[in-house]
Amino acid sequence: MKICVLPGDGIGPEIMAQAIRVLNALGLKLEMEEALLGGCAVDATGTPYPEATQKLAREADALLLGAVGGPQWDSLPREQRPERGLLGIRKDLGLFANLRPAILYPELANASSLKPEIVSGLDILIVRELTGDIYFGQPRGIEVREVEGTQQRVGWNTMIYAEYEIRRILKVAFEAAQKRGKKLCSVDKMNVLECTQLWRDIAIEVSRDYPDVELSHMLVDNAAMQLVRAPKQFDVMVTGNMFGDILSDEASMLTGSIGMLPSASLDANNKGMYEPSHGSAPDIAGKDLANPLATILSAAMMLRYTFNHEEAAQRVEAAVRKVLAQGFRTGDIYEPGTQKVGTRAMGDAVLAAL
Numbered sequence: 001m002k003i004c005v006l007p008g009d010g011i012g013p014e015i016m017a018q019a020i021r022v023l024n025a026l027g028l029k030l031e032m033e034e035a036l037l038g039g040c041a042v043d044a045t046g047t048p049y050p051e052a053t054q055k056l057a058r059e060a061d062a063l064l065l066g067a068v069g070g071p072q073w074d075s076l077p078r079e080q081r082p083e084r085g086l087l088g089i090r091k092d093l094g095l096f097a098n099l100r101p102a103i104l105y106p107e108l109a110n111a112s113s114l115k116p117e118i119v120s121g122l123d124i125l126i127v128r129e130l131t132g133d134i135y136f137g138q139p140r141g142i143e144v145r146e147v148e149g150t151q152q153r154v155g156w157n158t159m160i161y162a163e164y165e166i167r168r169i170l171k172v173a174f175e176a177a178q179k180r181g182k183k184l185c186s187v188d189k190m191n192v193l194e195c196t197q198l199w200r201d202i203a204i205e206v207s208r209d210y211p212d213v214e215l216s217h218m219l220v221d222n223a224a225m226q227l228v229r230a231p232k233q234f235d236v237m238v239t240g241n242m243f244g245d246i247l248s249d250e251a252s253m254l255t256g257s258i259g260m261l262p263s264a265s266l267d268a269n270n271k272g273m274y275e276p277s278h279g280s281a282p283d284i285a286g287k288d289l290a291n292p293l294a295t296i297l298s299a300a301m302m303l304r305y306t307f308n309h310e311e312a313a314q315r316v317e318a319a320v321r322k323v324l325a326q327g328f329r330t331g332d333i334y335e336p337g338t339q340k341v342g343t344r345a346m347g348d349a350v351l352a353a354l
């Protein structure tokens with residue numbers, strides 16, 4: 001089982017160190033090799049997704065990513081920014097299916113931004129398309145043009161989906177729903193955007209192959225509202241790249257913190273890159289404050305989806321549950337009466353629980 005490890009930037013190396021300790025403690029035959037992605041790669045090689053990383057990434061069975069980015073790279077030309085490395089590796093490896101499970105651990109009911117009675121038992125899966133949409137659409141750019149008689153800067157992007165891209169992510173979502181609560185909500189903005197009218201049309205077509213799954217549709221603005229009004233109405237949600245990015249950060253707060261939301265980014269053969277949904281958190285980087293649980297839970301998803309090692313995945317998830325029950329909390333999920341710990345001590349606790 002060959003894993004390409006990409007610690008990245010900011011809190012990336014800190015949270016990754018804990019996930020690797022957990023993986024190593026499982027007694028599995030895992031071969032891990034580190035590579036550069038993001039700002040660290042820009043600093044070392046001038047490019048965010050260097051050739052050496054491309055090679056390792058393509059050879060590996062799975063990848064584990066911390067996070068990339070930071071203000072020190074924000075003024076670079078766009079192609080050199082860390083985020084381009086992340087988008088580049090997703091596209092290069094065909095990782096079109098991003099699974100983001102928002103699960104509320106009962107111990108964190110009070111850490112959720114919603115009242116316990118609204119979120120208790122929450123278990124939503126957000127399926128986000130990851131290699132298309134306005135993220136990758138051409139043309140795009142910023143240029144000076146004449147507009148209404150004056151020269152001014154104009155910025156534009158293109159929201160575009162081809163039928164096959166919509167079809168394949170919907171299949172992933174329907175199949176996930178079949179294995180869960182058999183309810184799928186497809187989120188779009190068909191009242192305004194043609195691109196997402198096509199999305200809705202195809203969702204209806206694909207649904208004919210999944211008569212056991214109840215398909216509903218929701219406009220994205222309403223979906224954002226419903227997520228904080230009554231999130232338990234959802235089982236699986238499926239949406240495009242842009243809306244999924246936003247809705248999954250929103251959903252993370254229902255679970256207590258963005259530091260609790262893992263993710264899997266899969267290709268058609270379940271090769272995957274596993275990464276927490278959050279970013280490099282420059283405001284807390286290097287301070288031993290970051291919550292490593294989203295990364296550790298992402299490693300569990302890797303064991304489940306790419307390596308088919310359900311038992312090991314469940315061991316890791318049970319260990320996370322146990323440390324929460326024991327009262328260990330990083331600052332983002334802390335509440336009075338629990339024990340505040342740093343990133344490394346949280347890793348220690350998970351290891352002890354294992």
Ligand SMILES: NC(=O)c1ccc[n+]([C@@H]2O[C@H](COP(=O)([O-])OP(=O)(O)OC[C@H]3O[C@@H](n4cnc5c(N)ncnc54)[C@H](O)[C@@H]3O)[C@@H](O)[C@H]2O)c1
Pocket residue numbers: 011015066067068069070071083086258259275276277278279280281282283284289290291292294332
């Ligand atoms: N997958 C990725 O690599 C990824 C994802 C999102 C953002 N980014 C990049 O990260 C940088 C910072 O972005 P941002 O500030 O908008 O989002 P962010 O997710 O990094 O941080 C948002 C807030 O959440 C907190 N936070 C995030 N992860 C945490 C954790 N594990 N434990 C405790 N608190 C945590 C941060 O301290 C911050 O206050 C940007 O350069 C952005 O492009 C990368």
Ligand SMILES: CC(C)[C@H](C(=O)O)[C@@H](O)C(=O)O
Pocket residue numbers: 069083086087245277279
């Ligand atoms: C860093 C950025 C490119 C990325 C995205 O928008 O996909 C991040 O926000 C995420 O959610 O993984």
Ligand SMILES: [Mg+2]
Pocket residue numbers: 245246249277
């Ligand atoms: Mg995001």
